[in-house]
Amino acid sequence: MASPAKKTEKKGVESFVTKEYQHGFVTPIESDTVPRGLNEDTIRLISAKKKEPPFMLQWRLKAYRRWKEMAEPSWPNVTYPPIDYQDIIYYSAPKTKKDGPKNLEEVDQELLKTFEKLGIPLEEQKRLAGVAVDAVFDSVSVATTFKEKLAEKGVLFCSFSEAVQNHPDLIKQYLGSVVPYSDNFYAALNSAVFSDGSFCYIPKGVRCPMELSTYFRINAADTGQFERTLIIADEGSYVSYLEGCTAPMRDKNQLHAAVVELVALKGAEIKYSTVQNWYAGDKDGKGGIFNFVTKRGKCVGDHSKISWTQVETGSAITWKYPSVILQGDHTIGEFYSVALTANHQQADTGTKMIHIGKNTRSTIISKGISAGHGKNTYRGLVKVLPKAEKARNYTQCDSLLLGGQCSANTFPYIEVKNKSSRVEHEASTSKISDEQLFYCKQRGLSAENAVSLIINGFCKQVFKNLPMEFAVEATKLLGVSLEGSVG
Amino acid sequence: MLEIRDLRAGIDGKEILKGINLKVGAGEVHAVMGPNGSGKSTLARVLAGEESYSVYSGSITYKGQDLLEIPPERRAREGIFLAFQYPVEIAGVNNSYFLKSALNEIRSYRGLEELDAFEFLELIKEKMKIVDMDPSFLNRPVNEGFSGGEKKRNEILQMAVLEPQLAILDETDSGLDIDALRVVASGVNKLRSPERSIILVTHYQRLLNYIQPDFVHVMIDGTIVKSGGKELAVTLEEKGYDWIKGAPAAKAVK
Numbered sequence: 001m002a003s004p005a006k007k008t009e010k011k012g013v014e015s016f017v018t019k020e021y022q023h024g025f026v027t028p029i030e031s032d033t034v035p036r037g038l039n040e041d042t043i044r045l046i047s048a049k050k051k052e053p054p055f056m057l058q059w060r061l062k063a064y065r066r067w068k069e070m071a072e073p074s075w076p077n078v079t080y081p082p083i084d085y086q087d088i089i090y091y092s093a094p095k096t097k098k099d100g101p102k103n104l105e106e107v108d109q110e111l112l113k114t115f116e117k118l119g120i121p122l123e124e125q126k127r128l129a130g131v132a133v134d135a136v137f138d139s140v141s142v143a144t145t146f147k148e149k150l151a152e153k154g155v156l157f158c159s160f161s162e163a164v165q166n167h168p169d170l171i172k173q174y175l176g177s178v179v180p181y182s183d184n185f186y187a188a189l190n191s192a193v194f195s196d197g198s199f200c201y202i203p204k205g206v207r208c209p210m211e212l213s214t215y216f217r218i219n220a221a222d223t224g225q226f227e228r229t230l231i232i233a234d235e236g237s238y239v240s241y242l243e244g245c246t247a248p249m250r251d252k253n254q255l256h257a258a259v260v261e262l263v264a265l266k267g268a269e270i271k272y273s274t275v276q277n278w279y280a281g282d283k284d285g286k287g288g289i290f291n292f293v294t295k296r297g298k299c300v301g302d303h304s305k306i307s308w309t310q311v312e313t314g315s316a317i318t319w320k321y322p323s324v325i326l327q328g329d330h331t332i333g334e335f336y337s338v339a340l341t342a343n344h345q346q347a348d349t350g351t352k353m354i355h356i357g358k359n360t361r362s363t364i365i366s367k368g369i370s371a372g373h374g375k376n377t378y379r380g381l382v383k384v385l386p387k388a389e390k391a392r393n394y395t396q397c398d399s400l401l402l403g404g405q406c407s408a409n410t411f412p413y414i415e416v417k418n419k420s421s422r423v424e425h426e427a428s429t430s431k432i433s434d435e436q437l438f439y440c441k442q443r444g445l446s447a448e449n450a451v452s453l454i455i456n457g458f459c460k461q462v463f464k465n466l467p468m469e470f471a472v473e474a475t476k477l478l479g480v481s482l483e484g485s486v487g
Numbered sequence: 488m489l490e491i492r493d494l495r496a497g498i499d500g501k502e503i504l505k506g507i508n509l510k511v512g513a514g515e516v517h518a519v520m521g522p523n524g525s526g527k528s529t530l531a532r533v534l535a536g537e538e539s540y541s542v543y544s545g546s547i548t549y550k551g552q553d554l555l556e557i558p559p560e561r562r563a564r565e566g567i568f569l570a571f572q573y574p575v576e577i578a579g580v581n582n583s584y585f586l587k588s589a590l591n592e593i594r595s596y597r598g599l600e601e602l603d604a605f606e607f608l609e610l611i612k613e614k615m616k617i618v619d620m621d622p623s624f625l626n627r628p629v630n631e632g633f634s635g636g637e638k639k640r641n642e643i644l645q646m647a648v649l650e651p652q653l654a655i656l657d658e659t660d661s662g663l664d665i666d667a668l669r670v671v672a673s674g675v676n677k678l679r680s681p682e683r684s685i686i687l688v689t690h691y692q693r694l695l696n697y698i699q700p701d702f703v704h705v706m707i708d709g710t711i712v713k714s715g716g717k718e719l720a721v722t723l724e725e726k727g728y729d730w731i732k733g734a735p736a737a738k739a740v741k
Contacts, residue, residue: 434539439575442535443589443645444563444596453588457579457628 033223034091040064043192046091050161050195053168063181063191070185076348077377077409078317080253080290088255090193092223134159134198134214146210155239156201157212160228163199170201174232178261178298178325186257186319187294190226194259197227202237202268211467213242216258224255231261233268235301240271240467253281253316258293266301266328271309273466274322278314285344285373288316295322299331299357307334308351309465316345321379323352326360326388333362336462341374341406350380350411355391355421364395365461370406377409382423384416391421399429400458402451488513488684489534489653494545496533502543503529505709511653514681518695518720519688521706522728527688528572530706531657534686535569536562549653563589564596568651570642572658576630582641583611583625586648593649614647618674636667643674654678655686660694672697692724705731 034045043064047057072083134157150157156167164171181191198214216227233239256278262270272295281288291314297306308322324333335351353362368376382393399408410427432454440450456463463471494507503526511517521527533540534547536559547554554562577585591601602610615622618640630638639659646654656675660668675698679685687700695703695717703719704711705728713719713731723731 433575435575436577438535438537438559439571439577440589441558441560442563442569442571443585443649444560444593445589446560446592449588449592453580453585454577457577460579 032093033089036089037086038064038088038090038193042090046193046195049091049093050164052164055168055172056164059175059181060192063188064193066182067185067188067192070188072185073319076319077379077411078319078346078348078375080317080346083253083255083290085189089223090226091195093195134212150209150212153206153209154203155206155208156199158199160194160197160199160230163230167199167201170232171199171230174230174261174263176261178263178296179259179294184294186292187259190228190257190259190294193224194226194228197229197258198231199229200231200239200241202231202233202239204234205236206234207237208239211240211242213244215244224257226256227258229258229260230263231270231272232263233265233270233304235265236267237265238269238271241273242467243272243274244277253288253290255290255292256315258295260293260295260322262295262297262306264297264299264301264304264306264331267303268301269305269307270297271307272297272322274308274310274312275466276310276312276314276318279316280314280343280345281316283343283372285316288345289314291315291318291320293318293320295320296325296352297323297333298325299328299333299360301331302328302357303330304328305332305334307332307336307465309334309336309462310338310349311459311462311466312337312339312347312349315347318345318347318349320349321351323354324362325354325356326362326391327356328360329357330359331357332360334465335362335364335366336465337366338369338459338462339367339376339378340369340371341376342371344373346375346377348377348379350378352381352383353393355382355384355388355393355418358387358389358391360388360391362391362393364393364397366395366397367459367462368397368399368408369402369455369458370399370408371402372406374406375409376407377411379411379413381413381415382425383414384418384421384423386417388418389420391418393421393423395423395425396461397425397427398458399427400455401429401431488515488550490546490548492546492548494530494533494547495543496529496540496545497543498529498540500541503709504533506545507706507709507711509704509711511684511686513652513684514679515702516679516685516687516698516700518700518703518717519686519706519711520690520692520703520720520723523690525706526709527690527706528657531569531655531686531688534653534655535559535567560592561596563649564593566652568646568649568654570639570646570654570656570659572661574630574633574638574642576628576633578628578631580629581626582629583607585629586611586645589645590648611644611648614644617647617677618643619670620644635662636664636671639663639667639671640674643671643678647674647678650683652682653684653686655688657688658690659687660689660691668694669697692720695720707732 034042040061043060047060147157179187181188200212202208214229231241262272264270278289278291299306306324310322312318322335326333333353339347339349341347350366351364364380366378368378370376378397380395382395384391395412397410401408408429412425414423416423432451436454437447437450440453441447489511491507491509494504495502496504507530519527529540533542542555587607594601620640630641633641659671663671672694687694687698700717703715703717705713705723
């Protein structure tokens with residue numbers, strides 16, 4: 001009774017699903033932390049540590065008071081044990097000898113080594129030309145590269161803390177203008193305790209000469225990371241912004257509740273790309289990051305454009321809806337997403353496109369991949385307000401299931417209040433067929449490469465929107481070689 | 488090259504191949520003919536190692552190795568190629584990338600250096616002439632939106648690039664109009680060589696007007712009931728399969 005080659009069956013899918021986390025190491029470094037728990041004193045302490053002007057502290061306190069009245073959202077299609085918000089350390093910064101590093105020479109060698117190990121060497125001469133990096137370690141930004149070169153063009157790119165010190169007017173004007181502190185439970189919490197993040201301002205008519213990026217790293221145990229990013233693209237400017245994230249492997253869940261606000265003024269364009277690879281927990285679902293993030297952009301001026309591209313492969317739980325408010329006339333919002341849930345990962349992710357102005361257009365391409373016991377939910381809202389004459393939306397949601405124990409859900413909400421608008425929605429659910437796998441294997445491809453190839457093809461519409469370096473990282477993350485996505 | 492002995496195989500406990508004997512030497516072209524449901528395609532897929540089929544008894548020896556012990560991807564790397572009757576579509580994966588990945592995986596298995604993008608492009612441009620294909624095919628997703636004829640031509644292109652030692656063509660003529668058939672057949676003829684054996688699985692004799700086989704086998708109800716030279720195909724065309732039904736199983740040729 002010989003059965004031909006049963007041995008390799010499904011091996012590809014399994015090895016793909018159980019791939020080991022590459023960034024799970026811990027950096028031994030002394031930290032300056034605030035006591036566990038949250039109250040007004042914690043917030044005052046954080047604000048004092050950052051030497052913030054009074055308006056910031058007031059804003060934080062308002063947010064905190066609001067947060068106390070709010071309830072954690074229960075509608076996402078995810079399950080997790082209750083979070084004890086008093087058992088979290090809200091601020092942790094690597095200790096530095098001075099007030100803060102002025103340049104890379106002053107940055108702790110351990111930190112530089114950490115980022116180098118993550119593939120983000122901060123020494124500028126070694127960087128691929130064309131990407132400026134802001135590196136955020138736990139609660140603070142440790143280094144920002146290419147600052148001077150960017151300053152020549154008038155581009156401001158620095159840590160959020162620095163911006164509060166050096167550009168308070170811009171912060172006052174735009175902080176909370178897209179995501180108010182009262183927006184939702186996690187945004188309110190972030191507004192109260194956020195410690196750092198990136199700030200970026202592109203002046204009128206300037207095309208940012210290089211990709212800007214922030215690399216977020218959680219290191220300390222039991223800390224939450226609450227960073228805040230604010231990007232302002234002034235009239236007629238353009239910027240492409242990248243964001244990457246990793247964390248050590250720990251048995252306990254860690255909370256990451258970030259807020260990102262994008263402001264596009266008249267004729268400006270912002271392209272925001274994320275490759276999220278937070279630690280996802282082990283194969284039994286133990287540990288991992290809770291990634292509860294509010295990201296929103298506002299096309300304030302006419303003819304502006306905001307485009308989100310995200311590749312979400314990490315985190316135990318992802319709760320995230322990068323959205324665009326299309327306020328100006330002729331504005332464009334885009335959302336391209338690949339969300340992978342393997343093992344016991346859960347993702348409830350999607351977008352909101354709010355059409356306010358005339359002739360506004362939005363595109364949503366969502367690709368969900370579920371494997372193992374993964375639970376993948378697309379949740380999206382397309383809202384067309386009465387004055388949004390001739391607004392148009394196209395939504396495509398595709399789900400790919402690997403194996404029989406995972407699930408995929410799609411919850412599209414559509415609210416249209418203008419008759420001249422047009423909204424299209426397409427959805428599909430598929431599996432990698434045995435015939436596809438056999439076909440690939442018959443051509444000599446290993447099962448693993450066959451699965452990668454098919455998944456890569458499935459994600460192509462999204463990957464092609466990523467900048468080159470990120471496409472490399474994203475394809476690697478999905479166990480796919482690069483050429484398939486760009487060929 | 489290939490020796491099949493008393494092969495019994497099927498799917499979900501249902502026996503489809505009921506004792507196949509077949510011997511294929513290097514450079515030979517064998518046609519396996521038979522009516523629908525006779526088990527021709529099953530034989531093709533069992534040779535390629537499709538995992539949903541079970542082999543109940545018998546043996547297949549390929550280049551001196553027990554083929555049944557080898558998983559499908561290694562069979563491919565060892566030089567077995569199956570041109571599918573219904574080639575599958577793979578959305579988003581471009582044809583040329585797919586083929587380059589396959590070729591390089593086969594090459595690295597054989598200890599050859601992998602081809603880079605430029606070398607591959609040169610190679611594939613040459614090979615495309617064999618099946619008269621437009622270069623635009625290279626950038627389209629694998630088989631997606633291809634017509635029946637295009638899919639079959641694409642299979643032969645893959646065969647030309649992967650250069651198998653044993654090619655099994657499963658109903659490559661089905662669904663082709665006469666012009667497409669001519670192109671595909673001439674492609675196959677160009678790929679005939681003293682080192683390459685070919686098994687043509689077909690229902691109709693018309694393919695054999697273009698590709699002349701060295702041997703013809705008639706398969707009915709899971710067994711080879713008659714074997715002969717190419718003239719057997721002509722006789723079959725005149726008299727139909729009924730003429731042969733009920734004849735005793737033939738011994739392996741050669």
